[in-house]
Amino acid sequence: MEQKILEAKGICKSFHDPITIPVLKDINFSINRGDFVSITGKSGCGKSTLLYILSTMDTDYEGDLIIDGITMRGKKEGELAKVRNEKIGFVFQFHYLLNEFSVLRNVMLPGLKSGKYKDKEVEERAYQKLKILGIENEALKKPNQLSGGQKQRVAIARALINDPIIIMGDEPTGNLDKKNSEIVFDVFKELAEVYHQSLLIVTHDNEFAARTHRIIEMEDGRIV
Amino acid sequence: MKLNLLASVSKSLLLARWKQTLVAAIGVTFSITMFITLLGFMAGLNSMLDNLILNRTPHIRMYNEIEPSANQPISQAKVYKNHYNFISSIKPKNERLEIHNNGAILNALKKDDRVVGVAPKIIAQVFYNVGAIDLTGVINGIDVDEENRLFKFSDYVTSGQYINLKNIPNSIILGKGAAEKMLANIGDVIQVTTIKGERVPLKVVGYFQSGIQELDKVQSYASIGTTQKLLGESTNYITDLQVRLKDINLAPSMAIEYRQLFDVEAEDIQTANSQFETGSSIRTLISYAVGITLLIVAGFGIYNILNMMIYEKMDSIAILKATGFSGSDVNKIFITIALSIGIFGGLLGLLFGFGLSALIDQVPFNTASLPTIKTYPIDYNPKFYIIGGIFSIVTTYLAGYFPSRKASKIDPVIIIRGK
DSSP: OOOEEEEEEEEEEEEOSSSOEEEEEEEEEEEETTOEEEEEEOTTSSHHHHHHHHTTSOOOOEEEEEETTEEOTTOOHHHHHHHHHHHEEEEOSSOOOOTTSOHHHHHHHHHHHHTSSOHHHHHHHHHHHHHHTTOGGGTTSOGGGSOHHHHHHHHHHHHHTTOOSEEEEESTTTTSOHHHHHHHHHHHHHHHHHSOOEEEEEOSOHHHHHTSSEEEEEETTEEO | OHHHHHHHHHHHHHHHTHHHHHHHHHHHHHHHHHHHHHHHHHHHHHHHHHHHHHTTSOSEEEEOOOOOOSSOHHHHOGGGTTSOOOOOSOOOOOOOSSOTTHHHHHHHHHHOTTEEEEEEEEEEEEEEEETTEEEEEEEEEEOHHHHHHHHOGGGGEEEEOTTHHHHSTTEEEEEHHHHHHHTOOTTOEEEEEETTSOEEEEEEEEEEOOSOHHHHTTEEEEEHHHHHHHHTOOTTOOOEEEEEESSGGGHHHHHHHHHHHHOSEEEEHHHHTHHHHHHHHHHHHHHHHHHHHHHHHHHHHHHHHHHHHHHHTHHHHHHHHHTTOOHHHHHHHHHHHHHHHHHHHHHHHHHHHHHHHHHHHHSBOOOTTOTTOOBOOOOOOHHHHHHHHHHHHHHHHHHHHHHHHHHHTOOHHHHHHHO
């Protein structure tokens, strides 16, 4: 039986500054466990905006968002932070690693924050994740000593640390060259197929999108 | 566990900007150092100046005032009862200056729990004879042991042994000024004329220096027995009782009590020396104001540095929030940064403050009027250190509060989008 892990019900959003412009109009869709979904569309069609709403970081919208069977409406800021910490992993266009910490520590941070495992276990898990991504040898380096592709893989490892039910990516290959994009895509594919990890990736790269299991195409704030 | 994590994030942010952090901490250190030094120095000076008078002054002084009777015969006459009576040129009747029944009063006072001790005293007007010239003077007849215990008599005897006053009969400790005028050295015998015209030789056993020059030109000390002999009075002749209390603040009320109980004049120290209290409290107030101003300036430094740090670390804050750190976690991180600057800077400040105070304490400070003071006075009251410590933490907390709140309100979407 397919299990819905994320469901958007009639999500609408408008920007009010300087004049009210609707960006998202009545978005309805759902993602099942193990799905590898991409959202595509032209620049400015609202796909990133949608992702931030789905990620609970943006709370200024209408409609309902259900993650893992629980509605996100009316939750407090602290509760949403906990949801992001435990259930969602993020990969952004830019890696956003903290240069003050080692690669390993960067990966561990969300794990330490959740407090589900002891420090030692978190460290072990972080090593596992780095191994999956093939960069366990870089664990003790600082992020600024790594190449762009490696950094993005570290960011993916960080997204995986708490075994999230879904990984969200905002143009995760947008900053990478062809070769590195390929590596990152292969990582995603492996995660989806071998580990049955659900993935939701926003991209404007049609080639990338075409190779995912399902494509949600957007235009002018609607799903087409 | 979670606190550990926040602390480690704070630490790494702190160390990433360690130069700025150091400057902020030095600001706090400097202000706390100055705060401690200033207050210690000021309080030391205050207590020195106060002690100059207060140590020498009894908390309650009991004596007999020669004054005309308040109850004149005419007001007792029934005939003139309903009249206004104007009497001019009233004279006090011939009354002795001694305190009546002083032995009993002395015993009663010594039994009082609130009293540290009582020192009896005789004040005798005399003339010091220098060749053909007579200088006016006052000889204080004192109970040497009690006077020393209660009023630190020995501190003010600059040459000679104070105890000789008790051990050598017919001895005198001359005021420094008086001794200089009379060219009297220790061991010399001087002549003194009492107001009744008797001439008595006394042996000089020491010099006395109170710090108040006018006083030293006039005052001298002799034992009670010698003074009684000098005046030709009996051994129960006492003109003053000097009371030292455990709590100086009780003096005014106890003076009133004694006045009624023993039927003598009783004057409390607050009434006699009210100007000292005022001076000290205003000096203390000024030092606190300066110290607190310094701390507030340091607080602004911390505020600036945290603000800069937040702008620089906007990305890091955004990603922390995106990966599940709540606003209050971010808030705690920056408050921790502010407080660690405050605690570290404050502790160093307390240490340096202590060091600087100790240094000032070694600087020679000799003045003719203050025989007991050899170096600058410093008060190492722990109260100043506690106030300094608390204040450094409070100011840094306040300085960190607003930047931290700003950091906690950063919207990760705006930052991540902006790239």
